[in-house]
Amino acid sequence: MTDRKQGGRFVRKVADKVRRGPEPQDEDLWERVQLARHAERPYTLDYINRLCSDFEELHGDRYYADDAAMVAGFGRYHDHPVAFIGQQKGRDTNERTYRNFGMAGPEGYRKAMRVMEVANRLGMPVVTLIDTPGAFPGASAEERGQGGAISRSIQMMWRLDVPTVAVVIGEGSSGGALGLGVADRVLMLENSTYSVISPEGASAILWRDASKAKLAAQAFKPTAANCYRWGVVDAVVPEPEGGAHTDHEQAAEILDQYLSRALAELGAMSPADRRRARRERFRKLGPLRDPEGGMGMATGRETPPPG
Amino acid sequence: MSRVGHNIHVSVDRLRQLAHRDGRPRRIKADAGTCPKCDSHYSADEMRRNLRVCPACGHHFAVTARERMEQLGEPGGYVELWPELRASDPLQFTDLKPYTERIVDAEKSTGMGEAIVCAQLEVRHQPAVAAVMDFTFMGGSMGAVVGEKLARACDYAASEGLPLIVVTASGGARMQEGTLALMQMAKTVIALDALADARVPVVVVLAHPTTGGVWASFASLGDVTYAEPGALIAFSGPRVIEETTREVLPDDFGRAEAQLRNGQVDAVVDRRELAERIGRVLHILSRPPGDDASTAAPALQWAQGGAQKVGEAVQALPSLPRKMMDRIRPGSTDGEDAGDTPA
Ligand SMILES: [Zn+2]
Numbered sequence: 001m002t003d004r005k006q007g008g009r010f011v012r013k014v015a016d017k018v019r020r021g022p023e024p025q026d027e028d029l030w031e032r033v034q035l036a037r038h039a040e041r042p043y044t045l046d047y048i049n050r051l052c053s054d055f056e057e058l059h060g061d062r063y064y065a066d067d068a069a070m071v072a073g074f075g076r077y078h079d080h081p082v083a084f085i086g087q088q089k090g091r092d093t094n095e096r097t098y099r100n101f102g103m104a105g106p107e108g109y110r111k112a113m114r115v116m117e118v119a120n121r122l123g124m125p126v127v128t129l130i131d132t133p134g135a136f137p138g139a140s141a142e143e144r145g146q147g148g149a150i151s152r153s154i155q156m157m158w159r160l161d162v163p164t165v166a167v168v169i170g171e172g173s174s175g176g177a178l179g180l181g182v183a184d185r186v187l188m189l190e191n192s193t194y195s196v197i198s199p200e201g202a203s204a205i206l207w208r209d210a211s212k213a214k215l216a217a218q219a220f221k222p223t224a225a226n227c228y229r230w231g232v233v234d235a236v237v238p239e240p241e242g243g244a245h246t247d248h249e250q251a252a253e254i255l256d257q258y259l260s261r262a263l264a265e266l267g268a269m270s271p272a273d274r275r276r277a278r279r280e281r282f283r284k285l286g287p288l289r290d291p292e293g294g295m296g297m298a299t300g301r302e303t304p305p306p307g
Numbered sequence: 308m309s310r311v312g313h314n315i316h317v318s319v320d321r322l323r324q325l326a327h328r329d330g331r332p333r334r335i336k337a338d339a340g341t342c343p344k345c346d347s348h349y350s351a352d353e354m355r356r357n358l359r360v361c362p363a364c365g366h367h368f369a370v371t372a373r374e375r376m377e378q379l380g381e382p383g384g385y386v387e388l389w390p391e392l393r394a395s396d397p398l399q400f401t402d403l404k405p406y407t408e409r410i411v412d413a414e415k416s417t418g419m420g421e422a423i424v425c426a427q428l429e430v431r432h433q434p435a436v437a438a439v440m441d442f443t444f445m446g447g448s449m450g451a452v453v454g455e456k457l458a459r460a461c462d463y464a465a466s467e468g469l470p471l472i473v474v475t476a477s478g479g480a481r482m483q484e485g486t487l488a489l490m491q492m493a494k495t496v497i498a499l500d501a502l503a504d505a506r507v508p509v510v511v512v513l514a515h516p517t518t519g520g521v522w523a524s525f526a527s528l529g530d531v532t533y534a535e536p537g538a539l540i541a542f543s544g545p546r547v548i549e550e551t552t553r554e555v556l557p558d559d560f561g562r563a564e565a566q567l568r569n570g571q572v573d574a575v576v577d578r579r580e581l582a583e584r585i586g587r588v589l590h591i592l593s594r595p596p597g598d599d600a601s602t603a604a605p606a607l608q609w610a611q612g613g614a615q616k617v618g619e620a621v622q623a624l625p626s627l628p629r630k631m632m633d634r635i636r637p638g639s640t641d642g643e644d645a646g647d648t649p650a
Contacts, residue, residue, distance in 0.1 A: 135523075136552045137543030142561055143569045146542040147522035154496045154524065175480075175492060175523040175542065182493045196480050196489040196520075202546070206402040206482060219400055220485045230397065232486050279497055283458065285490040286451025289393040 033199055033217045035191040037133075037171045040245035042252065043102075044071050044086035044129040046167060050079050051254035051259070055084065061110035064144065069100040069136065070108030072115040074124070078260055083119035085112045085180060089170070102171075103136035106149035107235030109179050113156045125163040125263050128180035133198050135176030142289035150179040157182035158282075163266035163274060165259060168224075169232070169244075173198040184278050185262040188233040189255070190223040191243050231285055235262075312473045332564055342366050358578050367515065367535050367578055371417070372424035372441035379437060379582050380428035388425040388436075389459055391451045398485045406483040422477070425460040430472065431586025433593065436464035439474040442516070447477035449521055450484040454491030457525065458498035465505035470589055474512040474641040475526045479519020492524035499525055508592050510585055513540050513563065513572065527571075531588050533581070534563035534572040 035041075048055050052075030061067040072085040087104055090096035112128075119126045135146055157164060157180070166183035172194040188194060196202075202216035203209060236257045239297040244251035266274060340349050345364040349357065358428035359368035360380055365457070370378065376385045393410075400406040412464050414420065422444035426437050438460040440447045462469040502509050511529025512520075523542050534540060541561035549556060559565045593625040618644045 013309055015325055041431050086548045117536070135542060137548045139548055139554050139560060140553075142427055142541050142543065142548075145527070145571055147540075148527035148571065150523040150542070151492075151496055151525070151527045154493055155500070155528065158493070158500070174489070175520045178489055178492055178520075179523075181499070194486050194489075196482055196485055204550075208403075216402075219398065219402060220482075221398060222486055227486055229489055232490060282490060282493045282497055286484070286496060287395045287397050288451050288455055290391055290396050291393060 011153040029218050029223065030214045032191060035243050035245075036193040038245045039091060041170055042244050042248045043091075044084075044088045044131055044169065046248055047129055047252050047255060048073075048075060048084050050088070050249065051075070052082075052084070053255055058111070058115060059302055062114060063107070063110055063241060065107045067104050067108035067111060068098050069102055069104040069132075070111055074115075074119075077127075081122070081124040082263075083115050083124055083126045084170070085115055085123060085126065087132040087180070089131060096106045100136060103134060104132065104142040104176060104179075105136045105138065106144045106146050109135075109149035109153040112180065113153055115134075116156050116160060120160050120162050123162060124182075125165070125266070126157075127259065127263075128157075128158060128164070128166045128183065130166060130168045130172045130180050130194075131170035131176045131178045131192075132173060133171055134201070135179065143293050150175045150209050153179040154182050156270040158275075158278065161271040161275070163269075164262055164278075165262045165266070166194045167237070167255065167259065168194045168227075169255075171198070174201070174281065182282065182295075183277070184266050184274050184281075185256055186233045187235050187237050187255075187262065188227055189237045189251075190239040191225055192224055193222040194224075194227050196203070200300075227229065239289060259281055312612055342368075342425070360578050365536065365577070367537055369476070369515065370578075371443055372419065372439040372474075375439045376424060376426050376428060376437060378472075378578070379430050379439075379472070379585065380426075381430075381432070385426035385428035385437070388427065388463065389456055389548075390424075391418055392421055392456060393454050394450050395480075395483070396483075397451075397487055400481070400483040400485065402483070409445060409483065417441065417444045419444050421456065422447045422449070422481075423453045423456050425456050425463075427463075427467075427469070430582055430589060433470070433586050433589035435470045435472050435589060436460050436595070437472040437474070440476045440514075440521075442476040442478075442514075446483065447475075447521075448479065448483075448488075449477060449491050449495075450488050451491060452483035453477075454480070454494045457495050461495075461498040461501045465501035465509060468505060468507055470507050470592065471502055472512070472528065472585060473509065473525065474514055475521055476515040477517060477519075477521040477526075478513040479521050489520065492520045495525040496528065499528055506507035508589075510588060512576075512581065513538050515539055516541075516544075518542065518544055518561075532572045533574050533576040533584065534566060535578055535581075536563055536575055538563040539572065539603045540566045 020204045035094045049070070055073055055075040057071060057073035069087055071087070071307050075084045087102040088099050089102035090099035116126055125211040135150060165185045165187065166182035168188040170192050171183070172192065174197050179196065199216040199220070200210065202220065203212040207215060224233065227233045228236050235258060237255055239254070240247040240250040340351065340354060342364060343359040344366040345361060347361055354368070359370050359547040360366070396406050419441055423438055428437055430434060438457050460471060480491065482488065499509065508530040511526055511532045513526060513532065515535060517526050517538060517540050519542065522540060532559050539561050540563060545556050545560050548554060565570065566572050567575050612623045
């Protein structure tokens with residue numbers, strides 16, 4: 001990265017903006033969803049190419065095929081080897097088709113697991129970049145075990161001994177997103193979304209009307225600030241003024257600061273401590289009522305995200 | 308990056324399956340007395356006695372979680388665990404109706420507190436912990452309570468050294484709990500590893516339907532996985548796939564029989580044989596007294612036993628040349644044997 005000091009000032013400035021900003025309401029929420037999947041927004045490879053001084057992309061799951069919707073490989077990051085994995089979207093029509101709109105099939109998750117296994121064996125951290133409307137809904141994907149591929153990817157991420165960081169960089173929807181989301185630290189870009197299902201999917205199922213996506217987005221409130229409040233993510237990564245699509249360089253620079261700090265913190269912990277904390281982190285998610293034992297079990301944060 | 312590819316494959320298997328068309332995946336009616344396939348009528352008593360399977364055509368009706376416990380357990384019944392846990396409404400979620408109203412309605416209509424019942428029971432004399440989902444409670448969807456109860460069932464089974472039986476019937480994550488419902492997938496998958504650490508098995512039974520985030524988490528991680536006949540088992544349902552990819556799906560898409568052909572389940576088991584089948588496999592996997600899983604893995608015990616037998620066999624063959632015996636007899640290089648061996 002080029003100018004660290006300038007980047008630091010910028011982060012503080014944007015962080016202040018995020019902290020002071022009001023809770024986004026209805027119209028804003030829909031705009032946020034649009035921003036999260038803006039066609040000019042930096043995608044996984046845009047970040048990898050800026051974060052790493054060198055990157056060797058790997059291909060194929062060694063069982064069946066290569067899945068272009070999932071990118072995985074080894075990068076040189078701050079002079080250390082780090083595995084980078086993420087869903088990849090395309091910009092023009094050809095590329096979008098080639099990348100299957102960032103919807104990975106079982107081969108994508110199996111490729112991800114293959115790279116995670118090597119990373120674990122060689123002792124390098126794993127960084128995942130989440131950007132998908134969901135895992136690919138297709139008959140062929142189901143035949144080859146889409147459900148089992150996602151569940152095993154979740155299981156493998158939980159079992160890793162090395163430090164792991166997941167970053168929601170754009171659209172994080174459904175199990176397809178969570179398949180790369182079980183990490184020691186989960187970061188989320190300011191204008192990204194993280195949700196149980198895409199607004200369009202929810203609209204068709206809950207409102208039985210495909211045109212209610214806006215309503216669905218407002219009901220799910222899947223913003224970075226809310227995910228932080230719920231305890232789903234550990235930090236909100238600010239974006240350049242106007243959104244990450246306005247300045248890829250600066251977006252990557254800010255992410256670099258958060259990512260390198262997270263990896264440094266995690267590197268200071270023992271593998272056993274990391275796994276214990278990782279288990280606790282996910283175990284406590286989800287508020288409940290216990291009418292017999294009184295309230296309690298409620299989790300999440302009351303305060304807005306720090307920068 | 309500019310290369311044009313595509314990810315929609317139609318396999319030879321799929322084409323072959325087109326020849327095996329069957330009825331459409333059925334809609335669930337918890338206490339229906341008329342078979343949707345063959346129109347046979349049954350009284351409530353007959354339904355219960357027949358384990359909600361049509362004796363005429365074998366159609367499997369939906370079973371509530373508590374009735375399923377009675378089907379699996381011994382006549383003595385089962386001890387329910389953590390029935391008090393209830394959902395909260397972290398998003399103040401409203402779709403066509405507020406979520407809180409939906410929960411109250413579901414509690415009233417089902418008499419259940421949530422979409423899963425956990426219990427300790429014995430299946431054909433095999434003690435186990437069971438977690439059974441109930442489709443009649445909000446489509447068996449997984450929110451924080453389902454995730455928490457399943458995680459506790461894993462911890463409890465592991466601490467007691469008991470196998471876990473999971474019966475799924477769920478449309479997936481509970482959308483009304485938003486992102487936190489998605490997180491239950493991670494929570495349950497992580498919790499399952501307690502069983503691996505305790506070296507006790509998990510048997511998963513996939514009932515109709517098992518889809519979405521439930522299939523993509525704990526439901527697909529069983530050590531032994533059975534499916535009930537006709538159960539829909541898929542990450543994406545047929546309607547979503549047809550709308551997204553414009554594929555024309557065969558009528559048996561994602562059903563248990565197709566998923567057996569796809570290698571996604573171990574067997575399709577008729578409900579009338581299910582308890583017997585689970586009891587049998589749990590018996591096969593149970594440890595004889597004194598075989599303590601926590602001290603040494605069976606593979607290691609067998610290896611030690613085997614080495615001893617080889618040693619005895621070698622001792623019993625004095626006609627073998629001395630040098631060869633030394634080479635193959637375990638431990639022959641130390642102790643008294645070492646003194647007999649020329650340097
Ligand atoms: Zn019938």
